Amino acid sequence: MTAERIDGKAFAAGLRERVGEFAVSFEQAAGRKAGLAVVLVGEDPASQVYVRSKGKACLAANMASFEHKLGDDTSREELLGVIDKLNADDAVDGILVQLPLPDHLDEQEVIARISPDKDVDGFHVINAGRLSVGQSGFVPCTPLGCMMLLADRLGDLSGLEAVVIGRSNIVGKPMAQLLLDANATVTIAHSRTKDLKSVVKRADIVVAAVGRPEMVGKDWLKDGATVIDVGINRLPPEEGKEKGKLVGDVDYGEASEVAAAITPVPGGVGPMTIAVLLRNTMVAAHRNAGVALEEGAL
Ligand code: NAD
Numbered sequence: 001m002t003a004e005r006i007d008g009k010a011f012a013a014g015l016r017e018r019v020g021e022f023a024v025s026f027e028q029a030a031g032r033k034a035g036l037a038v039v040l041v042g043e044d045p046a047s048q049v050y051v052r053s054k055g056k057a058c059l060a061a062n063m064a065s066f067e068h069k070l071g072d073d074t075s076r077e078e079l080l081g082v083i084d085k086l087n088a089d090d091a092v093d094g095i096l097v098q099l100p101l102p103d104h105l106d107e108q109e110v111i112a113r114i115s116p117d118k119d120v121d122g123f124h125v126i127n128a129g130r131l132s133v134g135q136s137g138f139v140p141c142t143p144l145g146c147m148m149l150l151a152d153r154l155g156d157l158s159g160l161e162a163v164v165i166g167r168s169n170i171v172g173k174p175m176a177q178l179l180l181d182a183n184a185t186v187t188i189a190h191s192r193t194k195d196l197k198s199v200v201k202r203a204d205i206v207v208a209a210v211g212r213p214e215m216v217g218k219d220w221l222k223d224g225a226t227v228i229d230v231g232i233n234r235l236p237p238e239e240g241k242e243k244g245k246l247v248g249d250v251d252y253g254e255a256s257e258v259a260a261a262i263t264p265v266p267g268g269v270g271p272m273t274i275a276v277l278l279r280n281t282m283v284a285a286h287r288n289a290g291v292a293l294e295e296g297a298l
Contacts, residue, residue: 001223003259006149012271015148015298016061019278022298023062026285034285035064036094036120036277037086041079041105042072047098054096057274063281066092072102079105080113087115093288094120094281117288120280123170131177138280143175145272146207146228147182153261154205154226158183163200165189165216165249166209171230175207196220208249218254227255227262230269 027033036058040051051067058065068082086095095118101107111119116126122138130137150157162184166172172188179186189199200206200220208216209230221227231249238244248265255262263269279298286293 001258001260003227003256004261006153006226006228006261006263006268008145008149008263008268009271011149011152012145012275015272015275016057016278018298019063019275019282020061022282022293026282026289026291027062029291030285030289032091032289033062033064034093034282035066035091036096036281037066037068037089037092039068039070039079039082039086039095039097041070041074041098042102044100047100051098054274054277057278058281061278061282063278063285064091074102074105076105076109079110083110083113087113087118090288092118093285094118094277096121096277118284120277120284122174122280128169128174131174134181138284139178140170140174141273141276141280142171142209142230142269143178144280145276146175146230146269147178148276149228149263149269149272150205150226151182156183157205160184160204161187161202162205162207163187163189163203164207164209165196165200166207166211166230168209171209175209175230179205179207206250210249212249213247214249214251216250216255218251218258221255221258223258224260225258227259228269229263229265232265232270 023034038051038054055065055067086092095114097110111123114124116124119127119138122140127137131139162179164172164176167188167190176186176188189196197220201222205226207228211231213233227250229248229250233247235244235247246266
C-alpha cells in the first residue's frame with residue numbers, strides 16, 4: 001500500500017480563505033475588524049518568526065493584528081498589566097502570549113490572566129475544563145487542526161481505535177479528549193508506556209506528538225492506519241548544508257508503505273495551527289460582538 005498524503009497545507013489554505021470571507025461579513029455586521037493581539041516577551045528567534053507569521057496571516061485574512069513586543073527583562077507586573085489592558089480592549093478578540101516565556105515569568109499565571117473569552121489558544125484552565133466536560137470553549141489550535149484533517153478524511157470516527165503518543169497539555173491531552181468526544185476508543189501513550197510499539201500497532205488512528213525524529217517506523221503500524229504526525233524535529237545538517245532537514249515523529253517513507261494516509265512534515269499539521277488560530281479568533285469575535293455565527297460554520 002502507498003499511503004495517501006494528507007495535504008494539510010492545502011486544507012489550511014482553504015480554512016484561511018473561509019475565515020477571510022467571514023472576516024468581511026463580520027466587519028460589516030460589527031462595524032470593526034476582528035482582532036488578534038500577540039504578546040512576545042524577549043528575543044527568541046523562533047518565537048519572533050512565529051509572531052511575524054501570525055501577524056501576516058491575520059492581515060491576509062482581513063483581520064486586525066496587534067503586536068506587543070516586550071523586552072527580556074519585562075517584570076511580572078508589567079506583563080500582567082499588558083494582558084489586563086488587552087482583556088479590556090474591545091478591538092481585541094483574541095490574545096495569544098507566545099511561549100516559552102523567559103524563566104523569571106510564570107507561564108501558568110500569565111495564561112490564567114487572559115480572559116477565557118479571548119483565550120484563542122485554548123490554554124486557560126477554564127477552556128481546558130470546558131473541553132474535558134464537553135462544553136463549548138476554545139480548543140488548542142494544533143489538536144483541533146488534527147481533528148479537522150481526521151474528520152475530513154475519515155468522517156465518522158465512532159468505534160475506531162486511536163492512539164495518541166504524547167500527553168502534553170497543548171497537544172496530547174486535548175487531542176485525546178477530542179477523539180473521545182468523536183466516539184473513538186482512545187489510548188494515551190507516553191514516555192513510560194510499556195511496549196509502545198504494540199500499543200501503537202492496534203491503532204486505526206495514530207497521532208504522534210512526541211518530539212523524537214522518525215521514532216514511529218513501519219513495523220509500529222497496523223495496515224491501513226491513518227497517521228497524523230505532529231512532531232517537528234530538525235535533524236543535524238548534512239555536509240555542506242547550513243540547516244538540517246525537518247522531519248516528524250514518524251518515518252514518512254516507511255510509514256507510507258503500510259498506512260492508508262499520513263500527514264507529511266513539513267506541510268501537514270504545521271500549517272493547520274495558524275489557520276485554526278485565525279478560526280478561533282473569528283469565533284471569539286462573533287461571540288464578543290454578539291454577531292451570530294452558525295454552529296460548525298467554521
Ligand atoms: P512535550 O515535550 O510537551 O511532550 C512530549 C510528550 O511525548 C510527553 O508527554 C512525553 O511523555 C512523550 N514522550 C517523550 N518521549 C517519549 C518516548 N520515547 N516514547 C513515548 N512518548 C514519549 O511536546 P509537545 O509540546 O506536546 O510537542 C510534541 C511535538 O509536536 C514536538 O516535536 C513539537 O515541536 C511538535 N509540535 C508541533 C506543532 C505544530 O504546529 N505542528 C505544535 C505543537 C507542537
